[in-house]
Amino acid sequence: MSTAPSATGCADVLTDEIDRLAITTLRFLAADTVQSANSGHPGLPLGAAPVAWALWSRHLRHDPAQPRWPDRDRFVLSAGHGSALLYALLHVFGYDLTVDDLAQFRQLGSRTPGHPEFGMTPGVETTTGPLGQGLANAVGMALAERMLAARCNDGEHRVVDHRTWVLAGDGDLMEGISHEAASMAGRLGLGRLTVIFDDNNITIDGPADLSCGDDALGRFAAYGWHTLSVEDGNDVAAIDRALAEARTVESAPTFIKVRTTIGYGAPGVEGTSKVHGSPLGVETLAAMRARFDWPTTAFYVPENVRSTTAVLAAEGAAARAEWVRAYANWTADHPQLAVDFPLDRVPPPPGCEVLAPLFDSQSTLATRQASGAALSALAPQYPGLIGGSADLAGSTNTAISGGDVGAGDFAGRTIHFGIREHAMAAAMNGISVHGGLRPFGSTFLVFSDYLRPALRLSALMRQPVIYVFTHDSVHIGEDGPTHQPIEHVESLRLIPGVAVLRPADAAEAVLAWEIAVQNLSGPTALVLTRQSLPALGAAGLSQIRERGFRVVRGDLDEPSVVLAASGSEVSLAMEAADLLAARGVRAAVLSVMWRERMHSALAADPATLPDCPVVWAEAGATTGWRAIARDGDRVLGLDRFGESGPGPQVAAQLGLRPTAIADAAFTALGLAERWE
Structure with a gap:
């Protein structure tokens, strides 16, 4: 025996x-x-x-x-x-x-x-x-x-x-x-x-x-x-x-x-x-x-x-039957815990009303800072939300109150994943499929390469894992091309089922968190800046949920040209619109926070955008933008690695300048005037 x-x-x-x-x-x-x-x-x-x-x-x-x-x-x-x-x-x-x-x-x-x-x-x-x-x-x-x-x-x-x-x-x-x-x-x-x-x-x-x-x-x-x-x-x-x-x-x-x-x-x-x-x-x-x-x-x-x-x-x-009886007694004694930690599924997201008043139209912040404030406000309303970073919590602004998780002490909310991006993402998948908790994890965008196979499985399994990626472009400057993401946002967008959100100001960063916690159909990637960005106002934020973008300057009623950008490049487009206005060109400016959603909206109704040239701008690989550009449009981006130096100087050296966007608009319109 x-x-x-x-x-x-x-x-x-x-x-x-x-x-x-x-x-x-x-x-x-x-x-x-x-x-x-x-x-x-x-x-x-x-x-x-x-x-x-x-x-x-x-x-x-x-x-x-x-x-x-x-x-x-x-x-x-x-x-x-x-x-x-x-x-x-x-x-x-x-x-x-x-x-x-x-x-x-x-x-x-x-x-x-x-x-x-x-x-x-x-x-x-x-x-x-x-x-x-x-x-x-x-x-x-x-x-x-x-x-x-x-x-x-x-x-x-x-x-x-x-x-x-x-x-x-x-x-x-x-x-x-x-x-x-x-x-x-x-x-x-x-x-x-x-x-x-x-x-x-x-x-x-x-x-x-x-x-x-x-x-x-x-x-x-x-x-x-x-x-x-x-x-x-x-x-x-x-x-x-x-x-x-x-x-x-x-x-x-x-x-x-x-x-x-x-x-x-x-x-x-x-x-x-x-x-x-x-x-x-x-x-x-x-x-x-x-x-x-x-x-x-x-x-x-x-x-x-x-x-x-x-x-x-x-x-x-x-x-199991014995457990069911024990569970019934537990829920009777702890009804709120049963709501907060549903053991057989991901905790349902809360209402996000607490986030709405965080930032007014004058808030000038790095989107990573706005994201951190949104997370801190959201965490008390969402007990099942737990997570941490790959040793970068201070930089990614992802530390939340509630204590640390450690050996023998698992009541905390902040997990110190260590410099283990790949294991962090895969462990988050395990937490998510287990049920009862909602995980998030963070690192610099350039290091998304280290965790990509696990993120792909997040999407394949349709797990609502939240990825917070900061330091999102060559604007980080002095750390040089090893730390300056170029192809990374585009590569994330290529994974089916990943919602990739690149907010252009503090208000959009808050909205990105609202979308992320409410997205239960798959993973969400928040792509955030290190540098501060000017506020764009609150107008049109609701449009992003439906069509992936909002109008932050002018309107779409017969503009001469549309300047469409994401993240930090939206503020460049705003300055370019000022230059164009000074020469009599009427430009509408779009903040494209969620390009996949915009792509779907355009596929369903090409008239979503007016019949005029569009200049598309993003501090990264241009492949995906060229795929949605129409004949006569212009695309500005980066199809090369960056340089080491102060961020604004690096960006300007690589062509991320308001005058470059304005020149692209003139080219699209067939005009000869130039700033450069």
Whole structure:
């Protein structure tokens, strides 16, 4: 009998024979799934099936009938290419995933995509595939659990009390994000987090030690993790003991290295890179069936395996039912907490009336300062809003009252992510998909490059994560071209589903926060200045929500020319309009805070803009502006790197001058007059 301590209490039904049958079932379900698609990755599922079975049958607290139960344990398959194993687990344990779904693996429109995708398959906690992202998401999930426990639990109630489990591979640990995330988790002492390392020493190119000789246990121990090792990945009892020990450690996350054999049981390819990412093939699969004395029927599941997982699922359902009763008592005693921290979803945004009176039409501020004031005013009204910066809170103006989050003290609101932009963004995704909290994070715009893969997944998963990017252009000056973003705003706009907001003054910065907190359909990026910008007045702010821009000078009734700009370049356009007016040219000036929304408005109704030339101006790459410019329009921007020097001088040197905008207007109008 396999009688190591378990979370389920089902040691009486988990015999050695059931373990053997269940593990073999998972292996063949995964192999058949990959073979049915003639595409996929059978190697990890065949090698890691015993690890997965030990975890799911003995330690994972879940209810297949209610996969979004807020207090369930989270399981993250960070090595997302092994998705066939996850789908096999979900099917065997009774989630709403049928044999037909398995047979449709990797097919268009199926619920079993090639890599796990959040919101598509019951039981899938986050989108994984880009290696390392799942591990870092799990850090966010584990952090969210501790932060919510600090807010919601008391002496009489424990409505937040679960764990986060990760199955990771060699590739996850090689990716730089894993170093950032593991360091952060160790510093925070996230004792409810366990990472199981599927140590099969194989990558696509061959043995992992061709490129990596890390001491994984030493590395994670240095980060402050509790570390364990299991030498035989088929030894369920040893795996069970390691998992049980992980559950007893509350002061540090646990890292368990399990030595496995990739493609275990597949004749001819077992233990080689050949089995990593290719179907076994009919002959190898048949030979494997013979080796295990397994029926030739595809997707076969023995009845005693189904009956065992049904018992386990019933225990999960009983645990959930007990929690539901406890939750009802908690909500009765703490009704406001239940509103502020809805454990199964992102907290709903508050009304933003508190922001409206922050700045009058005369406020001259850097938009980062206005953003900070808006955040400080908003935070008391939005208890679920938490976050921080990548070691730049003083520069990005993102510190909020409520205390810091640290090891053993998770009641605060400000997270010190450290100089770990990539892990910050991925952890925010984990916090968001966990439910109960609304995360924001900040850094300089130029460093958005370091977190882009995670931001892309924010958009792919439609998570309402808020990104605050400051120091948004060459106007930052003296730090030079390494710190002066050029292509970055444009690159953010290229990601589908990201709302990119570049306000032109303090009032627009406040509006940007209103839009951000109310946007629950995906991530929002606030792009903010270091330098002060003149106020543009309050007129037309409501237009931005509907069409992405507002008119800040003149009107759109038959102007001679339109000057359209974003952010800091709007004030340049205003000065250019003065120059043009002095020579009898009537110019309307637009502040384009939300270009994607403007693009949509123009596509729906080209008459949104008058039939006259437009000069488009932004201190960045011009590609996207040229895409919306019409014949005869002019585009001013930067398609080169910056220079080191005082910001105004650098901007002027690179052509960001009112006279340059005015000259472009004259060129568009076919006039010969010039200032330069």
